[in-house]
Amino acid sequence: MSAQHAGRAGQTAERPERKSVFSNDLVERIEKATLRYPDRKAALIPALNMIQRELGYLNRDAVRFVAKQLSIPESEVYGTASFYSLLGWQPTGRHVIHVCHNLSCSLLGAESLIEHLEKKLGVGEGEVTPDGRFSYARIECIGRCDGAPAILIDDDYHGNLTPESIEQVLEQYT
Amino acid sequence: MEKMLFKRIDVPNAADITVAEKHGAYSQVGKAFGIKPEDLVNEVKRSGLRGRGGAGFPAGLKWELCARVPGDVKYLLCNADEGEPGTFKDRFILEQDPHLLIEGMIIAGHAIGAQQGYIYLRAEYPKAAGILEKAIEQAYAKGFLGKNILGKGVKFDLSVHGGAGAYICGEETALIESLEGKRGQPRSRPPFPASSGAWRKPTVINNVETLANIPFIVALGAETYAKIGEESAPGPKLFAVSGAVNNPGGFELPMGTTLREIIYTHAGGIKDGKQLKAVIPGGASTPMLTADHLDVKADFNSLMAAGSMLGSGAVIVMDDTACMVNVTAVLIRFFEHESCGKCTPCREGTGWLYKVYRRILSGEGKPDDVDLLLSICESIRGKCFCPLGEGAIQPVLSSIAHFRSDYEQCVNGRGCGREEQCRKVLH
Ligand SMILES: Cc1cc2nc3c(=O)[nH]c(=O)nc-3n(C[C@H](O)[C@H](O)[C@H](O)COP(=O)(O)O)c2cc1C
Numbered sequence: 073m074s075a076q077h078a079g080r081a082g083q084t085a086e087r088p089e090r091k092s093v094f095s096n097d098l099v100e101r102i103e104k105a106t107l108r109y110p111d112r113k114a115a116l117i118p119a120l121n122m123i124q125r126e127l128g129y130l131n132r133d134a135v136r137f138v139a140k141q142l143s144i145p146e147s148e149v150y151g152t153a154s155f156y157s158l159l160g161w162q163p164t165g166r167h168v169i170h171v172c173h174n175l176s177c178s179l180l181g182a183e184s185l186i187e188h189l190e191k192k193l194g195v196g197e198g199e200v201t202p203d204g205r206f207s208y209a210r211i212e213c214i215g216r217c218d219g220a221p222a223i224l225i226d227d228d229y230h231g232n233l234t235p236e237s238i239e240q241v242l243e244q245y246t
Numbered sequence: 247m248e249k250m251l252f253k254r255i256d257v258p259n260a261a262d263i264t265v266a267e268k269h270g271a272y273s274q275v276g277k278a279f280g281i282k283p284e285d286l287v288n289e290v291k292r293s294g295l296r297g298r299g300g301a302g303f304p305a306g307l308k309w310e311l312c313a314r315v316p317g318d319v320k321y322l323l324c325n326a327d328e329g330e331p332g333t334f335k336d337r338f339i340l341e342q343d344p345h346l347l348i349e350g351m352i353i354a355g356h357a358i359g360a361q362q363g364y365i366y367l368r369a370e371y372p373k374a375a376g377i378l379e380k381a382i383e384q385a386y387a388k389g390f391l392g393k394n395i396l397g398k399g400v401k402f403d404l405s406v407h408g409g410a411g412a413y414i415c416g417e418e419t420a421l422i423e424s425l426e427g428k429r430g431q432p433r434s435r436p437p438f439p440a441s442s443g444a445w446r447k448p449t450v451i452n453n454v455e456t457l458a459n460i461p462f463i464v465a466l467g468a469e470t471y472a473k474i475g476e477e478s479a480p481g482p483k484l485f486a487v488s489g490a491v492n493n494p495g496g497f498e499l500p501m502g503t504t505l506r507e508i509i510y511t512h513a514g515g516i517k518d519g520k521q522l523k524a525v526i527p528g529g530a531s532t533p534m535l536t537a538d539h540l541d542v543k544a545d546f547n548s549l550m551a552a553g554s555m556l557g558s559g560a561v562i563v564m565d566d567t568a569c570m571v572n573v574t575a576v577l578i579r580f581f582e583h584e585s586c587g588k589c590t591p592c593r594e595g596t597g598w599l600y601k602v603y604r605r606i607l608s609g610e611g612k613p614d615d616v617d618l619l620l621s622i623c624e625s626i627r628g629k630c631f632c633p634l635g636e637g638a639i640q641p642v643l644s645s646i647a648h649f650r651s652d653y654e655q656c657v658n659g660r661g662c663g664r665e666e667q668c669r670k671v672l673h
């Protein structure tokens with residue numbers, strides 16, 4: 073669980089335009105998710121994941137919206153959402169880089185990779201590059217230890233990275 | 247040994263149902279439906295299959311406990327959280343042969359009387375999510391899932407439930423909480439999930455690999471299956487080997503293959519001609535072993551006798567350049583981050599441990615710090631609500647037991663000359 077994220081739950085500054093973000097399509101997809109379970113609340117994490125996919129992060133409006141859709145108190149939405157480290161409360165870049173820093177990756181150079189990446193991007197963990205292109209965070213084992221050191225950019229894995237090859241990988245993302 | 251679990255792994259596009267069926271997928275569903283549920287449970291019991299998620303609980307016994315509870319509503323959960331660092335064995339099935347898992351779940355559902363299944367999939371596997379969704383859709387279209395499977399009146403619905411990044415959700419009761427939309431904190435047991443699990447209904451939770459064995463038990467029959475691998479824990483076993491080896495990857499081998507054979511024959515030996523210093527045989531929470539243990543057989547009992555555990559079959563190899571203080575600090579950093587916070591010994595204890603590692607790695611360690619680490623472990627041992635806390639102290643205890651000199655070098659004030667590198671893991 074991520075204590076860092078937990079503390080920030082209530083204080084997001086920017087508010088998205090509601091209409092454009094919480095589309096009818098999203099409402100429909102959440103509704104559809106609830107049908108899979110005997111209880112609507114079970115669709116909570118799937119719903120939060122869906123919103124984060126569209127918005128890049130969660131905020132107060134997202135919490136209100138989901139609470140209403142699932143007929144549960146906002147406090148319960150916060151309670152659950154704040155537990156999970158991949159649900160975030162800060163704006164992210166257009167592409168999110170997750171660098172694994174667990175053992176197999178660490179043994180094969182993850183820390184040097186992170187150092188290089190921070191230099192290259194010019195930002196620290198959780199920050200967005202000035203052009204809005206990337207944000208990065210460390211992550212625990214992503215189950216790609218056979219390609220250590222490994223990273224996840226959005227939904228794609230890249231492995232066997234070196235400080236040189238990671239630059240080529242980044243170029244694929246605009 | 248002829249491959250079973252990885253039979254279709256090298257078949258191009260086996261995630262597509264037409265290809266999978268051509269190579270035998272779903273061929274055991276009809277046969278299994280012709281067997282009475284209680285006989286099917288008995289067959290799995292007699293096969294000797296033990297759970298592959300870490301604890302090694304006999305699968306047939308777990309099924310029987312659930313099947314015997316009266317009631318129409320039961321659930322089958324597949325644990326695809328695969329969060330134990332170093333573990334990536336289930337990934338091969340999830341991404342490359344999802345129909346094997348689905349077939350296993352259909353048969354398991356029939357055996358225990360569950361008409362609904364969920365695959366709890368970690369968020370870090372987005373690729374597998376898409377592949378599983380599509381495979382499930384195809385299985386519905388072909389009549390292997392739904393209200394009347396193969397026209398035999400059997401009902402089984404299946405969906406994927408994605409997590410959101412929390413190692414503890416691999417623990418079965420935390421998984422259930424998370425599935426229900428809550429914080430992933432473990433429940434007290436009893437009641438066990440078999441009698442009161444998801445939405446308080448009887449529930450079976452099995453690992454991906456455990457369920458993937460089921461079609462083969464049906465196909466071969468319990469007697470033939472039980473002859474594979476080790477007598478005390480039959481069957482094939484998937485090993486995920488990573489770290490300082492030439493050929494890291496996933497290997498299907500008979501249960502009981504020695505660590506030496508796994509590392510040197512299959513994973514290509516130690517990288518850059520170096521020597522093996524340490525090996526974690528079953529994922530981050532299993533005690534480290536040394537080069538002296540290479541002839542230990544990798545199965546539940548043999549590894550236990552050697553002072554470690556089979557765990558998830560995640561073999562992490564360290565060469566002679568690895569500093570075991572650094573290695574352990576990385577693992578403690580993980581456990582400290584992933585402690586769910588429910589109980590004090592684990593929540594505070596992992597924090598204290600990390601604090602001491604921080605001090606040692608920043609060059610400010612004191613000679614007493616090694617004993618301090620041991621005494622913190624004693625304050626955690628046997629006092630935690632779930633096995634995560636107990637797992638967290640294993641790397642500390644085992645690295646100090648086997649590599650105390652590494653620690654002493656760090657805390658003697660003279661250092662080892664690589665402090666710069668070590669400090670980088672402090673986060
Ligand atoms: C902290 C913790 C994490 C776990 N993570 C996993 C996991 O990622 N996958 C898994 O199958 N089992 C995991 N387990 C074991 C499960 O609790 C459970 O024993 C297993 O899913 C049962 O399935 P099996 O009998 O088929 O092995 C974990 C246990 C603990 C205590």
Ligand code: SF4
Pocket residue numbers: 414432584585586587588589590592593630631632633634635636
């Ligand atoms: S041992 Fe750790 S993970 Fe388990 S309940 Fe206690 S705090 Fe949570």
Ligand code: FES
Pocket residue numbers: 172173174175176177178212213214215216217218220221222331332333
């Ligand atoms: S340790 Fe990095 S992917 Fe497993």
